[in-house]
Amino acid sequence: MSFSDLGLSPELLHAVEAAGYTEPTPIQAQAIPVVLMGRDVLGCAQTGTGKTAGFTLPMIEILAAGRAKARMPRSLILAPTRELAAQVAENFDKYGKNHKLTKALIIGGESMSDQISLLDRGVDVLIATPGRLLDMFERGRILLTDVKILVIDEADRMLDMGFIPDVERIVGLLPKIRQTLFFSATLGPEIRKLADAFLMNPKEITVAAPSSAATTIEQFLAVVEEIDKRETLRHIIRVEDVKNAFIFCNRKRDVDVLFKSLKRHHFDVVQLHGDMAQPARMEALGKFKSGEARLLVCSDVAARGIDIKAVSHVFNFDVPIHSEDYVHRIGRTGRAGQTGRAYTIATPDDGRFVASIEKLIGTEIPRIAVEGVPALALDMEPKRRGRGGKPAAKSSGERPARGRGRDRTEEAPADEAAPAEAKPPREERTPREPKPPREDRAPREARAPREDRAPREDRAPREDRGRGKDRKGRERGDRGGRRERFDSMGIGEMTHRDDAVGFGDHMPDFMLRTVTVKS
The missing domain is CATH 3.40.50.300 (P-loop containing nucleotide triphosphate hydrolases)
Incomplete structure (x- = not known):
């Protein structure tokens, strides 16, 4: 057609x-x-x-x-x-x-x-x-x-x-x-x-199903430690005949870090991510399209839609979290009947992501070993992560000690002093006996009613008592003195509560201003 x-x-x-x-x-x-x-x-x-x-x-x-x-x-x-x-x-x-x-x-x-x-x-x-x-x-x-x-x-x-x-x-x-x-x-x-x-x-x-990779693309997988990923990438770029290549990272900040690392090792590389200004993005893309820069370090979002026909290689510096993104990434190479090569650099913790990708594409990605870098195996067991990325406690019931010291399950050193007396188990403790009633105190029902009690002679009437201290002897605010002081100043409205808004119907004297009208 x-x-x-x-x-x-x-x-x-x-x-x-x-x-x-x-x-x-x-x-x-x-x-x-x-x-x-x-x-x-x-x-x-x-x-x-x-x-x-x-x-x-x-x-x-x-x-x-x-x-x-x-x-x-x-x-x-x-x-x-x-x-x-x-x-x-x-x-x-x-x-x-x-x-x-x-x-x-x-x-x-x-x-x-x-x-x-x-x-x-x-x-x-x-x-x-x-x-x-x-x-x-x-x-x-x-x-x-x-x-x-x-x-x-x-x-x-x-x-x-x-x-x-x-x-x-x-x-x-x-x-x-x-x-x-x-x-x-x-x-x-x-x-x-x-x-x-x-x-x-x-x-x-x-x-074409979105899970299918082009048959013109050769795929490879290297499993190394996290610290060896950059060295692995540099080695593959040096031994391969890389005309131009996309290098994908999962996060924007990783794009910038990897770009600076490759630049420091004298690779002709540019970067592309969403935090860059538009003129800088267009300049980087122009250098990559014109061949001035062979390598483009980018994120999935920034690279979506970039159409460059003859891309020889694609490098997944990070294993994509979503398996569909793997197909989209490696689809940058091997277009229009040309051949391409796609390399993925994984760590042992990426095992479940690699398994998801291989299940999606229906084939196992061939493993390779890189000279000078130890090759590892993928860990297919998903690991739960606690706070700060640390492995969570096992489900066997053991809990790590909360303090900074040794684990609670460790035995104490022999030179440590033992406690003076060990407490018996809770079920073996004897219950405390109730206190005997006071003999010098009459029963409650035999006491005189409150209204029949005689007033204390050494106690002043309620209206004559001072407001200086409370029942516990703490100093109270001098409300009476405050009221008299403000009344003498002509601003008795200042005795309102602290959370009240406004002064009511009366304007305080200090807020008024005398205006002289000339006749």
């Missing part, structure tokens, strides 16, 4: 041919005719299968007729990352060069004034990240009531990054009558739930 069999116009066919493509990929062959029919699409295909061209080509064909209005885009493409949005924009430039369609790229880290000026002139295609798009809408710079086509790209990554509430809000601002194209690398229960909410009678297109 060729692109001419998909119903595209001659202008689009010339642009596709100029880009160097002759045959459509499976996702493109199935999605393009359905999109041209105007139906909603639920597409699932792993990274590198050509999903972007699967919706950009038919969108250009549909939008070729019509004209955009100011601040009212005719189509909207939502992408989770800036790099992916920029790549979609490049695809529109490449495939739409024979059409007079306008586009705007609305992402963070770029000049907002330039983006606003593009929207004011009117655009046919709006490519945006959810955060910046909502910011533009709240500023009143954009209207979404004329959107005819909505594309949600990399929906599973949107879910992982927490953008789904923003996406739901954006979809609520769009017209009810529209065409929605929903693309994802995985179709889990959460993704299907979102698809049911956004799509209307969609055509589901699934190409």
